[in-house]
């Protein structure tokens with residue numbers, strides 16, 4: 001890879017880095033058609049798109065029992081991968097259990113006010129599975145919903161000639177209620193509008209490729225969505241203490257997800273930048289998914305960048321607002337203090353992004369494409385809605401009556417004022 005200098009980036013290069021759309025805009029019109037076809041034709045369209053895009057003749061769209069069976073078979077075979085699924089699931093559960101908010105009520109001087117949290121009834125979790133199988137994304141999407149207390153958690157995952165048994169087992173382990181073999185934009189439409197087989201949900205969550213992401217943006221409004229979680233991104237913010245081989249390893253790891261993945265390193269150390277660029281090329285050539293990695297490295301939103309100072313590197317990281325931000329520097333906590341825009345932050349040399357991807361316990365469904373400036377990743381909150389509660393005593397309402405009636409008068413809403421006055425007649 002070439003090393004570029006932050007200060008010398010052209011406006012077009014800055015736009016490509018900061019306004020990455022990961023191919024989503026380019027497929028929006030095609031996706032609109034897929035979404036409409038599934039909305040109108042239901043399972044028939046689901047099956048046709050499975051043939052066209054996944055090359056699979058789907059029989060039963062509902063594969064809930066297959067997930068249960070896959071879990072049993074791995075358990076019967078004492079397959080160690082099930083232990084890995086269970087350990088990762090336990091860590092994700094433990095971290096998300098801590099996020100459960102408590103209902104509360106407090107006395108504000110005669111005004112007893114509070115908030116209560118209740119789960120959404122029916123949610124859909126998209127578990128990606130095109131180029132690679134994603135059992136880990138099953139855990140990340142389903143477990144927070146179960147922890148929140150969602151009544152019906154439906155999962156959609158792409159069909160395959162042979163469904164991945166580990167993904168199916170992870171879906172079962174995480175506690176899904178229904179599982180459907182439908183992928184891409186057609187899955188999002190089926191969950192949003194329902195089909196003969198797929199139950200319509202109230203909120204859809206989960207990551208996916210550009211077709212999935214475009215579909216979520218299209219159905220948004222008819223159904224709630226979490227946020228747009230597209231192809232993976234990582235930004236490594238490093239000083240001269242970083243090991244170039246490890247920085248490169250984290251870039252190459254996220255690059256192997258998708259040709260549209262974005263991977264960036266920014267450092268104030270010119271020698272480190274050169275070493276990272278060389279190490280990335282060397283490591284990419286050794287990986288099985290070299291072609292995907294190469295495409296992601298050549299993506300306009302990827303690069304190795306040299307900044308004139310760490311403050312300039314931090315400003316770059318803030319503007320980039322990465323899904324994953326890895327800070328590898330002598331005083332990483334001081335740098336973290338200056339960062340506000342990041343989906344998930346990885347501190348120090350022993351926190352590779354892959355730890356968060358799989359088993360640290362944090363969620364890996366995170367905002368991409370600069371979304372971290374506006375919202376956070378998947379959490380228990382994603383599956384809850386809140387209501388407020390109030391009980392005023394007589395004195396408190398009396399104290400407020402002047403304020404309420406004069407504001408009601410200002411708004412020309414006499415009946416509002418009267419509903420207060422009447423209580424003191």
Ligand SMILES: NC(=O)c1ccc[n+]([C@@H]2O[C@H](COP(=O)([O-])OP(=O)(O)OC[C@H]3O[C@@H](n4cnc5c(N)ncnc54)[C@H](O)[C@@H]3O)[C@@H](O)[C@H]2O)c1
Pocket residue numbers: 053054127128129130131132134137158159182183184185186207208209210211212229230231232257258261323364365366367368
């Ligand atoms: N941001 C996050 O939190 C996060 C987490 C995990 C994974 N990811 C991302 O999820 C993505 C997974 O992508 P994937 O492709 O492996 O799986 P996927 O499940 O997202 O997509 C597979 C589906 O894409 C559809 N598709 C493929 N080619 C198509 C075409 N030409 N036209 C219309 N539809 C088509 C098919 O229906 C197929 O079922 C990666 O980009 C990865 O980086 C992101």
Ligand SMILES: N[C@H](CO)Cc1c[nH]c[nH+]1
Pocket residue numbers: 134136137232233254257357358364365366
């Ligand atoms: N890095 C991806 C997006 O956060 C998540 C993932 C799943 N498997 C491996 N990695």
Ligand SMILES: [Zn+2]
Pocket residue numbers: 232253254257354357
């Ligand atoms: Zn990953």
